[in-house]
Amino acid sequence: MKISQKGLYALQAMMVLTRxxxxxxxxxxxxxxxxxxxxxxxxxxxxxxKNARIVESVRGAKGGYQLRRAPSEIRLSEIxxxxxxxxxxxxxxxxxxxLIDRDADHSALYKVFLEVRDAAAKILENTTLADLxxxxxxxxxxxxxxxRRSNRRKTELRVLPMVAGGEGHD
Amino acid sequence: MKISQKGLYALQAMMVLTRxxxxxxxxxxxxxxxxxxxxxxxxxxxxxxKNARIVESVRGAKGGYQLRRAPSEIRLSEIxxxxxxxxxxxxxxxxxxxLIDRDADHSALYKVFLEVRDAAAKILENTTLADLxxxxxxxxxxxxxxxRRSNRRKTELRVLPMVAGGEGHD
DNA sequence: TATAATGCCTATTAATCAGGTAGGGATAGT
DNA sequence: ACTATCCCTACCTGATTAATAGGCATTATA
Numbered sequence: 001m002k003i004s005q006k007g008l009y010a011l012q013a014m015m016v017l018t019r020x021x022x023x024x025x026x027x028x029x030x031x032x033x034x035x036x037x038x039x040x041x042x043x044x045x046x047x048x049x050k051n052a053r054i055v056e057s058v059r060g061a062k063g064g065y066q067l068r069r070a071p072s073e074i075r076l077s078e079i080x081x082x083x084x085x086x087x088x089x090x091x092x093x094x095x096x097x098x099l100i101d102r103d104a105d106h107s108a109l110y111k112v113f114l115e116v117r118d119a120a121a122k123i124l125e126n127t128t129l130a131d132l133x134x135x136x137x138x139x140x141x142x143x144x145x146x147x148r149r150s151n152r153r154k155t156e157l158r159v160l161p162m163v164a165g166g167e168g169h170d
Numbered sequence: 171m172k173i174s175q176k177g178l179y180a181l182q183a184m185m186v187l188t189r190x191x192x193x194x195x196x197x198x199x200x201x202x203x204x205x206x207x208x209x210x211x212x213x214x215x216x217x218x219x220k221n222a223r224i225v226e227s228v229r230g231a232k233g234g235y236q237l238r239r240a241p242s243e244i245r246l247s248e249i250x251x252x253x254x255x256x257x258x259x260x261x262x263x264x265x266x267x268x269l270i271d272r273d274a275d276h277s278a279l280y281k282v283f284l285e286v287r288d289a290a291a292k293i294l295e296n297t298t299l300a301d302l303x304x305x306x307x308x309x310x311x312x313x314x315x316x317x318r319r320s321n322r323r324k325t326e327l328r329v330l331p332m333v334a335g336g337e338g339h340d
Numbered sequence: 341t342a343t344a345a346t347g348c349c350t351a352t353t354a355a356t357c358a359g360g361t362a363g364g365g366a367t368a369g370t
Numbered sequence: 371a372c373t374a375t376c377c378c379t380a381c382c383t384g385a386t387t388a389a390t391a392g393g394c395a396t397t398a399t400a
Contacts, residue, residue: 002172003260003283005359011279027375041360047377060368061374076282086340089290090173093340108305109181112246112297113173117340119289120259127282135278170247170256170263170287175388197346211389217348230397231345341400348395357386366377 001120007083009037010045014079015136017055018071018129025057025064045083052082072130080124087124088117171290177254179207180215184249185306187225188241188299195227195234215253222252241303247294257294258287 003011012035020026028046032039046065049055056068067074077087086092091099096114100107133139173181182205190196198216202209216235219225226238237244247257256262261269266284270277303309 001259001286004357008260012276015276015279029375038360040362043376044360044378050376057376058368059366059376061372062369063367063375065376081340088340089171090178104307106182106185107307108302109185111305112293112302115293116171116290119293120286121340123282123285123289132278132282135281137274137277170251170258170291174386179388199346208389210391213347214349214389220347227347228397229347229395231343232398233346233396235347343400344398346395346397349393351391353388353390355387355389358384359382361382362380364378366375368373368375370372370374 001080001087001089001117002084003080004084006041006045007080009035009042010049010079010083011076012037013042013045014049014055014067014074014129015132017065017067018074018133021067021071025062025066027064031065048082049079054078054082067129070130071133072128074129075125076127076129076132077121077124086117087120089113093117093121171250171257171259171287172254173250174254176211176215177250179205179212180219180249180253181246182207183212183215184219184225184237184244184299185302187235187237188244188303191237191241195232195236197234201235218252219249224248224252237299240300242298242300244299245295246297246299246302247291250294256287257290259283263287263291 013031016031016034017026028043029039031037031046032042046055046057050057050065053068054074055065057063057065081087088096090096090110090113093114096110096117099110100114103110183201186201186204187196198213199209201207201216202212216225216227220227220235223238224244225235227233227235251257258266260266260280260283263284266280266287269280270284273280
């Protein structure tokens with residue numbers, strides 16, 4: 001399973017909607033601004049999330065997006081599967097199970113793939129948006145002064161192109 | 171981490187070289203034939219594995235490829251990293267650690283990504299080519315009659331295109 | 341020593357995907 | 371009406387994937 005830029009955007013957007021869960025519909029533009037995402041691209045992502053019934057929209061002026069379910073009921077796996085496909089590193093879980101059964105020569109290999117997917121699934125099924133927020137910066141038992149997002153570091157850490165020969169570690 | 175077709179080919183080829191570890195250099199053509207892989211494409215893959223010093227080649231007539239180290243010393247992680255890049259589902263482990271440190275707003279999210287990569291790494295670092303073969307069809311305590319690869323089912327299970335709306339499960 | 345069999349290496353390609361951008365239509369609040 | 375917003379389809383560019391092609395270099399062996 002590979003999480004694309006689009007997948008990351010989706011997760012970021014969902015985190016915004018989670019933080020603002022009680023505040024009604026949030027405009028695409030506001031989400032894009034808060035997370036510094038390309039607005040039109042984000043629009044497509046939200047549309048997809050809406051069609052999958054994870055979020056819902058309010059149309060017209062004063063419109064926007066909001067979660068359709070409580071943040072504790074939305075698992076990361078659901079979002080990632082929607083945007084980036086199966087969690088398995090190759091094919092999907094069902095295919096792998098079939099291959100394990102039918103392709104004796106490689107079944108040991110496919111079993112390893114399935115192990116990997118199960119390990120990923122375990123983590124991503126058990127992490128909800130609510131978890132993410134409760135582990136977030138506002139919840140680190142810091143003195144809360146109401147002036148949120150004040151001197152937070154605006155990280156401009158561009159993810160590097162990852163050259164092939166780059167000192168091991170993955 | 172996503173394993174490409176190329177990555178799968180690489181692993182299949184390495185399994186052949188493992189099964190034939192004692193037999194000296196094996197021709198590309200023979201590997202391709204045994205595993206039903208496109209010969210010229212496999213050639214490129216083997217070249218890459220050679221440049222990474224995982225296998226070695228013997229040139230000229232009667233040439234071919236063989237492992238450079240014992241099968242028990244070659245981990246799946248090594249092959250997959252070479253062909254398909256980092257095991258992390260997003261970026262690589264080092265990047266994730268930096269992001270966790272520097273991007274407070276999303277550090278919970280990146281921590282989950284890192285958990286996933288660690289889980290995958292744990293499995294793939296701890297599985298060697300030797301493991302794969304010892305778990306394979308020839309080692310299932312079946313009566314060995316010397317007539318290997320006799321009536322094995324030649325699986326022609328093409329991996330499906332994976333339509334987007336295909337009944338959940340990944 | 342000629343020849344055939346191999347690996348080495350670079351280039352090329354068609355198809356698909358990733359990451360966007362653009363713009364007009366539909367809908368709702370004022 | 372007017373304006374703000376989401377809805378939807380189309381389009382675009384560059385990278386990646388999964389190959390194929392072909393000539394060069396090296397080696398075994400007849």
